[in-house]
Amino acid sequence: MRRLVHPLTGATYEWADDGLGPVQVTDRQGVTGRFDRDGRRIAGELVSVDPEMCRWIASGGPTAGGAAGRSRRFETPETTS
């Protein structure tokens, strides 16, 4: 699970590649839902999420580093592989 907390809402966004929609979102009250990369609802109780955050999570993929994490300014140990 690669989790990131939304800096404004405090909801947790994470990658969950199990065929149910790649992005799992859990709000501050613990209500969860599954969403596609554009924030469209696939399953779960939670109805509204930030689509841009879903795009970011989905495009980052399941593992840290690699091309998706590469900075244009410098390399970090995880991005040189």
Next chain:
Amino acid sequence: MTVQDQRRPPRGLSYQELLDADSREVPETMRWNVPADLGLADVPIARYLSREAHELEKQHLWSRVWQVVCRAEQLAQVGDTFVYDIADRSFLVVRHAPGPEGLRAFPNACLHRGRALRDAPGRVEELQCSFHGFCWSLQGQLKRIPSEWDFPQVRPEEFELPRLRIGTWGGFVFLNPDPAAASLGSFLGVLPDLFERWPLAERYVRAHVTKVVNANWKLVQEAFLESYHVVTTHPQLLPGFGDANSQYDVFGNVTRTISPRGVASPLIGWRPSEQEQLDSALDVRLDDPPALRVPPGATARQVLAEAARTALRPTLGPGAELLCDAELVDSYFVNVFPNAHPWGAYNQIFYRFRPNGDDHRSALMEVMLLAPFAGERPPSASEIRLGGDDHWRDAVEVLGSLARVFDQDEFNLEAVQRGLLSTGRTGVTLSGYQEGRIRHFHHLYEQWVPGT
């Protein structure tokens, strides 16, 4: 409240105050602080949507303004040619001799029956039309006509290819179809001063991606002229991006934004730790191994600056030590009217926005990464072309996390075009300070394109 008052963000430091804390001396040009003060009027929506506006742009803007054609290294050898298309016109740029005077630009059209002289870039010894074989030298002088006896009216000395204005700056070739245009130097104004410390001619093309976006070119461009959209379009950046601390400046045909990184957005309402600011800047998630660590007593800005300085040492040598933190860390984005965007410092980014051929409803957004190098110039990356239904993330191998950021930007752009077609309003509302560069663009646009 005036635009001057608006420059101080409601919470947090102004950009100039942030520069005061830099570990190095800050270049004088970063101390320049010239906001656009152009009132608060709406921008007419018809300018983005109407065919008429596009036709007026062809007539008054693209046929008269200095515009970027390509990188100079694409025309390095005698015989190299480049085809530059803008809206419905095509131009041919040719290197006929070494050195700065050795470039010529012509309308890309044969003087016989008008076929484009070249369809694509490439190296040639002469310019021969593939239709009937009229042929010109690289300088544009008529060399031969098949069955010359049959063209008694053609006098070779009167049948040279018409020459267009051309110039270079920063490793870019510029062209101006208007013979009466002011010089490139006067058009660019302060631009060479801004880039004095970061010579763009000494870069190579590390990545090159062009994408069709289904929106008017000005709408697409305007999404890259401010940091005001970061709060909702790129929320993941906020713990490490001072969106509301950005400084916006205008200088004639050139404008810039500088947005600090490695500081938290004043808009988030909580105070991330230095490590959280750094993790956000590097897209490190809660379960990921840390990419870099902030040592006790240090700041995220210092760590980011040192990582960038280390990466530049092999190419810049001792020059890397002189770069201040702001040059190494912050987003410094410059625009040259009407459509070229070289980023400052060692950000490496260059954008260009154009109509997609003669279609005013779609645009070409072009991105290059211009990296410094040591020793022999590395070969230019070949251009990757993405269609309107492709995604920026398809180019993640060459653009890295930047492709994912553009993916977020792109999410809004077609929807802006749709929204403007649906709204009952006649104008777009812009903020006074943070969207001042867009307002400034339109201020210039109105001078160039009357009647829109």
